Amino acid sequence: MNSAGTAKREDRRCIIIGGGPAGLTAALELSRMDIPAVVFEADAIVGGIAQTGEYKGYRYDIGGHRFFTKVDMVQKIWEEILGDDLVLRSRLSRIYYNDKFFDYPLRPMNALMGLGLVEATRILLSYVKARIFPSREERNFEQWVSNRFGWRLYEIFFKTYTEKVWGMPCTEIGADWAAQRIKNMDLLKAVKHALFGEGARNKGEVVTTLIDEFHYPRLGPGMMWDRCREILARKGYETIMETRVVRLRHDDHRILTAVVRGPDGVEREEAGSHFLSSMPMRTLLHALDPSPPPAVLACADKLKYRDFITVMLIIDDPDLFPDNWIYIHSPEVKLGRIQNFKNWSPDMVPDPARSALxxxxxxxxxxxxxxxxxxxxxxxxxxxxAQLDLVPREKVLDGCVVRMPKAYPVYDQEYKQTIGALRDYLTRFPNLQLMGRNGQHRYNNQDHSMVTAVYAARNIGGADLDVWDVNVEEEYHEEVRDQDKRYGDRAVPQPLSRRD
Ligand SMILES: Cc1cc2nc3c(=O)[nH]c(=O)nc-3n(C[C@H](O)[C@H](O)[C@H](O)COP(=O)(O)OP(=O)(O)OC[C@H]3O[C@@H](n4cnc5c(N)ncnc54)[C@H](O)[C@@H]3O)c2cc1C
Incomplete structure (x- = not known):
């Protein structure tokens, strides 16, 4: 699929699908090589999932977006574009349960102390019970965790949040996922340490996990992508907004034009020599015209996603809690996490007397x-x-809602095989490259998307890089995968029914 062009630079015209981190980074890289390109973005704002919305001057992310990377090239792009507007922030994020805050990652002694004597006793009794009468089977998440920590601790700190995020019961999630994610937590050791004087906390761990630091654009992640778009525009690289690529017309697998639909609903054809796509892989396969064989489309339809809603609320209170975000473990509510945007950057909130969640x-x-x-x-x-006792109802002044479809590409038991088959099919298209998160169905951060985009652009400039072989070593993740350390075979729960 690499498409090192033989045409002269000025004879090329690259069509970039999507104005998220991948699409705009690809355009930036092409602009550095003087290769003409145009970006089509379906939404009214750039940045994709890393956009920053604005409502009455209040800015908000789709999930908080920390800027962290070990890839120098990516860090350099962020710094070059944002300059002093890329600020260093300290991180605090805790679990909120039963009107109290608990450390994240969970620490047994902190949990026991915080829950009070009665609950701590219940937890310890249930732990002893689990040690004496463990569940013989350890096939699912629930059995694995409750065998190690007892039913009560599992119920409070593991069950609800996991089920909220993944939308399936913990009995349906494989035990190996728990084994990968829950490390270094020993209830008995923690109690012993507390009783016999050794500090319950490993100070080093506190430093790296709780009082962490990260970079963040002063006005949210969208600031990075708005600026990038402006820089591109000054160089003559257009980002055409509210314009969706609906079909890719090809002649014997060479893509000739993208059919785009603008805000007026009118379709037109845009000719190009090279096509770079960050649109979801499943949608891309369906957009090919002529269509792929039915078996390929059936394969594309196997790709699954989890979607995401942010309800942004303006609160009549200057200082609600010190965390950047909190995890909501209480089962009585549907919400899973709360971002406090003012703690990401005070400039996200126009009125210092108020907050935005x-x-x-x-x-x-x-x-x-x-x-x-x-x-x-x-x-x-x-x-x-109000139910959580975090903010009284009368303090909620106003708000808005953003629905983000396909926020999470799902890794189910079949996804690797599915992607392999689709990649095989797509090798027939010499002038089409796939990049980015949903573009490659990879569950990754901005830096990964950006590197795949740089590779794809460089291929058009004559390089021969494998966009599927980008390996961004991550130490720092969006929250549903905070403890996973590897890219590639990332741990995402897998339904047992599919596995067995
Ligand atoms: C809750 C959450 C928290 C996260 N936290 C972090 C974090 O802390 N740090 C971090 O670095 N990353 C984080 N991420 C990941 C980050 O958002 C993504 O890695 C990044 O946005 C991917 O960029 P992309 O360009 O590949 O895809 P996207 O952001 O999905 O952008 C794709 C763009 O293509 C457009 N598009 C789609 N189809 C078409 C079409 N047919 N025609 C035209 N345009 C189209 C879309 O509108 C979109 O703008 C988080 C993600 C989530 C869901």
Missing amino acids: GLEYFVQEGDGLWTSSDADLIALGAREL
Whole structure:
């Protein structure tokens, strides 16, 4: 699929699908090589999932976006574009349960102390029970965790949040996922340390996990991508907004034109010599015209996603809690996480007397929450904040809602095989390259998307780089995978029913 062109630079015209981190980085790299390109972006703002929305001057992310990378090239691009607007922030994120805050990652002694004597006793008894009468089977997440920590601790700190994020019962999630994610936590050792004087905390660990630091653009991640778009425009590289690529016309697998639909609903054809796609792989396969064989489309349809809603609420309170974000483990509410945007950057909030929260709901496109009206979702958010005793209802002044489809590409048991088959098929298209998160169906951060984009652009400039072989060593992740350390075979829960 690498498409090192033989045409002269000025004879080339690259069509870039998507104005997220991958699409804009590809355009930037092409601009550095003087290769003409145009970006088509379906949305009204750039940045994709890393966009920053704005409502009445209040800015918010789709999930907080930390800027962290070990790839110098990526860090350099961020620094060059943002300069002093890339600020260093300290991180605090905790678990909120039963009106109290607990350390994240969970520390047994902190949990026991915080829950009070009665609950701590229940936890310890249930732990002893699990040690004496463990579940014989350890096939699922629930059995694995409750065998090690007892049912009660599992129920409070593992079950609810995991089920909220992944939308399936813990009995359906394989035990190996728990084994990969939950390390270095020993209830008995923690109690012993507390009773016999050794500090319950490993100070080094506190430094790296809790009081972490990260870079963040002063006005949110969208600031990076707005600036990138402006720089490109000054160089004559256009990003055409609210214009969706709906079909890719090809002649015997050489793509000739992209059919784009603008905000007026009118379709037109855009000719190109090279095509770079960050649109979801499944949608791309369906956009090929003539269509791929039915078996290829059936394969594409196996790719799955998890979707995401942010309810942004303006709160009449200058200082709610010190965390950048908190995890909500309480089962009574549907919300999974709360971002406190002012703690990401004070400039996200125009009125210092107020705060802005992002309430996060992990959903499936088309489900009850997804189809609820914005007003109902805002009311739900306000009700749940009051129910959690975090913000009284009368302090919620206003709000807005963003639905982000395909926020998470899902790694199920079949995904690797599916992607392999689709990649094989796509090698027939010499002038099409896939890049980015949903473009390659890879569950990764901005830096990975950016590197795949740079590779794809350099291939057009004559290099021969494998966009599928980008390996960004990650130490720092969006939250649902905070403890995973490897890229590639990333740990994402897999339904047992599919595995067995
Ligand atoms: C909750 C959450 C938290 C995250 N936190 C972090 C974090 O802390 N740090 C970090 O670095 N990363 C984080 N990420 C990941 C980050 O958002 C992505 O890695 C990054 O946005 C991927 O960039 P992309 O360009 O590959 O894809 P996207 O961001 O998905 O952009 C693709 C773009 O293509 C457009 N598009 C799609 N189809 C078409 C079409 N047919 N025609 C035209 N345009 C189209 C879309 O509108 C979109 O703008 C997080 C993600 C989530 C969901």
